[in-house]
Amino acid sequence: xxxxxPFPSNLLPGDGSxxxxxxxxxxxxxxxxxxxGLQSVPGLIILYGGAxxxxxxxxxxxxxxYAFACVFFCWVVWGYRMSFGDPLVPFWGKPAMSLDHGYxxxxxxxxxxxxxxxxYFQCVFAAITLILIAGAVxxxxxxxxxxxxxxxxxxxxxxxxxxxIWSTNGFLSKMGIIDxxxxxxxxxxxxxxxxxxxxxxxxxxxxxxxxxxxxNILLMLAGAGLLWMGWTGFNGGDPYIVNADASLAxxxxxxxxxxxxxxxxILDVIFFRKPSVIGAVQGMITGLVCITPAAGVVEGWAALxxxxxxxxxxxxxxxxxxxxxxxLQKVDDTMAxxxxxxxxxxxxxLLTGLFAEPRLNKLFYGVPxxxxxxxxxxxxxxxxxGFRQMGVQIIGxxxxxxxxxxxxxxxxxxxxxxxxxxxSEEDMEIGDEAAHGxxxxxxxxxxxxxxxxxxxxGSSLYDDVEAGSHKKKHGGVVEMM
Numbered sequence: 119x120x121x122x123x124p125f126p127s128n129l130l131p132g133d134g135s136x137x138x139x140x141x142x143x144x145x146x147x148x149x150x151x152x153x154x155g156l157q158s159v160p161g162l163i164i165l166y167g168g169a170x171x172x173x174x175x176x177x178x179x180x181x182x183x184y185a186f187a188c189v190f191f192c193w194v195v196w197g198y199r200m201s202f203g204d205p206l207v208p209f210w211g212k213p214a215m216s217l218d219h220g221y222x223x224x225x226x227x228x229x230x231x232x233x234x235x236x237x238y239f240q241c242v243f244a245a246i247t248l249i250l251i252a253g254a255v256x257x258x259x260x261x262x263x264x265x266x267x268x269x270x271x272x273x274x275x276x277x278x279x280x281x282x283i284w285s286t287n288g289f290l291s292k293m294g295i296i297d298x299x300x301x302x303x304x305x306x307x308x309x310x311x312x313x314x315x316x317x318x319x320x321x322x323x324x325x326x327x328x329x330x331x332x333x334n335i336l337l338m339l340a341g342a343g344l345l346w347m348g349w350t351g352f353n354g355g356d357p358y359i360v361n362a363d364a365s366l367a368x369x370x371x372x373x374x375x376x377x378x379x380x381x382x383x384i385l386d387v388i389f390f391r392k393p394s395v396i397g398a399v400q401g402m403i404t405g406l407v408c409i410t411p412a413a414g415v416v417e418g419w420a421a422l423x424x425x426x427x428x429x430x431x432x433x434x435x436x437x438x439x440x441x442x443x444x445x446l447q448k449v450d451d452t453m454a455x456x457x458x459x460x461x462x463x464x465x466x467x468l469l470t471g472l473f474a475e476p477r478l479n480k481l482f483y484g485v486p487x488x489x490x491x492x493x494x495x496x497x498x499x500x501x502x503x504g505f506r507q508m509g510v511q512i513i514g515x516x517x518x519x520x521x522x523x524x525x526x527x528x529x530x531x532x533x534x535x536x537x538x539x540x541x542s543e544e545d546m547e548i549g550d551e552a553a554h555g556x557x558x559x560x561x562x563x564x565x566x567x568x569x570x571x572x573x574x575x576g577s578s579l580y581d582d583v584e585a586g587s588h589k590k591k592h593g594g595v596v597e598m599m
Contacts, residue, residue: 140230142360147231150355151239157348158186158246165341166256167558169396169453171326172333173549174257175558181252181264188268189245197244197272198237201280202227208289209282227286229358239355244276247304253453254312257322257330258546261553262537267315267529275311275525279303279518294488294507295514296474298367299356301411301466302518309460310522313451318530319539321450323546330452333558335395342399346375349406353413363481367414370421371406377425378405385433400436400458404428407462412470414482415489420473427469432461464515471511476500 131137159182167179189197199214206212216222216237226236248268255264282288283297297303321327332338354368382401383393408428409421416424436457440446446456472492479489487503495504530539545552 136225138225138230139232140359143229143358144231144235146360146364147229147235147239147355147358150351151235151242153348153351154239154242154246154355155186157345157352158182158242158249161341161344161348162246162249162253163341164337165345166253166453168334168337168339168341169332170256171330171549172559173551173557175333176550176556177261177553178252178256179558180554181256181259181261182249184261184265185248185252185268186245188265189248189272190241192269192272193241193244194237197277198240200273200277201244202236202240202285205281205285205287208287209278211277211281211285211287226358231358240280243300243304243352244272244280247276247308248272250304250308250455250459251312251315254316254451254455255319256452257326258450258540259315259319260538260541263319263533263539266533266537270529270533271311271526274529275522276303276307278521278525279307282517283514290510290514290517293510293513295510296415296470296479296489296507297411297467297514298413298415298470298482299353299410301407301463301470302514305407305410305459305463306467306515306518307522309455309458309463310519311526312455313449313460314523314526315530316451317449318527318534322452323543326546327450332396339395339399342402346372346402346406349375352406353410357414357482361481363414363478366478370413370416370418371409373418374409374421374425374428375402375405377422378402378408378429381426381429382433385430389437400454401429401433403458404432404462407459408466408469411463411466412473415470415475415478416473416491417475417478420469420475424466424469424473427465428462431465432457435461467511467515468508471508474507 129141135141163179163182166182167175170178194216196213196215198216200206200211203211203214216233222234222237223232225231226233229236248271251271252264280303282290283295283303285291295302322330349371350368353371354364356367357363379398379401382404383398386397387393405425405428408424412420412424436454440457449456451457470491474489474491474494476487476490476494476498479491480486483489487500490498490500490503490507492504492508495501495507533539541553550557
């Protein structure tokens with residue numbers, strides 16, 4: 119005789135907890151989404167606020183805060199459904215609101231939790247993408263132009279790539295692209311879009327390009343720490359389930375990031391004879407970016423190898439290639455977003471195609487045999503499948519680059535019909551006070567203004583991404599992000 123043990127009353131299904139919903143999965147997804155949100159607010163707010171010149175601290179932080187709020191509004195009103203809703207065309211969804219509780223209580227397109235949770239989770243990913251773009255145009259973009267840029271880029275660029283790659287109806291998703299958590303959708307997109315926007319906005323003042331020291335490195339490190347730890351939710355939340363793959367994704371994320379940071383610091387010591395904390399943060403970021411498309415579908419040894427690549431190849435493009443490229447020196451990418459996100463994101467996408475392990479792909483995608491890394495194709499007699507996977511990864515890179523160059527250019531050209539993209543020379547001389555009527559460090563002692571003491575105490579190797587054209591012995595050194 120079988121004894122039926124009833125569920126405790128708090129676990130019984132109900133109107134707010136239907137039978138299809140996993141309370142554990144839903145709880146973790148909400149926590150993961152909040153961790154990603156903390157990467158932006160306050161993570162990147164204080165990272166940017168500390169990493170820029172003192173006169174731009176408020177403006178840089180405010181651009182991040184505004185982007186987060188604006189994206190959230192646009193996302194629930196039309197953005198989510200354009201990215202994950204019913205298809206309008208193979209790369210774009212139909213616009214619709216995500217506000218009715220009838221829709222929000224329905225089961226999400228993936229996972230055992232409601233649409234409300236998925237809308238929130240995907241929103242914080244969209245928001246951080248715009249904030250990363252801001253890093254390329256800090257120190258001179260007209261705030262009114264930024265207010266227009268955020269909703270336009272979200273609507274006419276981000277939704278294209280998100281639908282194409284992450285929606286089950288997207289054409290690249292159906293082709294079998296592997297982008298575990300946003301190496302393409304977020305990092306490659308933000309790197310290319312940021313670089314393109316920087317081209318159209320124009321450069322900072324010459325003296326700011328020549329010297330742009332961080333105003334508070336310790337504050338910048340606090341933001342970097344939130345960014346790193348928040349990546350636990352960034353990659354750990356993307357299986358949409360509490361399982362071993364989520365754990366693997368988290369472990370691989372931190373292993374790759376630590377290896378990348380160490381690699382970057384070692385290269386700094388070898389070539390510059392001085393370990394730079396700003397360089398260490400750069401290596402941290404490139405490691406986080408590189409592992410993102412692969413986090414839960416590669417073995418631990420591959421994550422370490424990816425860390426070596428992500429700590430060295432972007433270092434080389436930043437320190438050597440940047441100095442020798444007229445285009446890279448012409449475009450004033452304040453936080454080197456092109457190197458830390460476009461280069462590292464591209465690298466991550468390609469390495470994912472090489473190292474993606476078939477069994478882990480099956481665990482993540484639930485489809486046996488379709489997703490096979492190039493190297494594993496030789497071991498499993500699926501050479502053609504491995505070649506095909508690399509081809510799809512490359513097609514994805516080409517698509518994301520093309521979309522972001524075209525849409526970002528069109529958006530910038532449209533905005534400048536109504537407002538200037540760049541602040542006036544006079545306002546850029548002043549900075550925060552001209553843009554917002556506020557200063558980050560307004561009072562010192564008995565009311566005296568805090569003077570810039572950088573000339574007294576010297577500067578870092580990483581004063582500015584453009585420094586290579588002015589300080590040859592440092593070989594094209596960079597600022598942050």
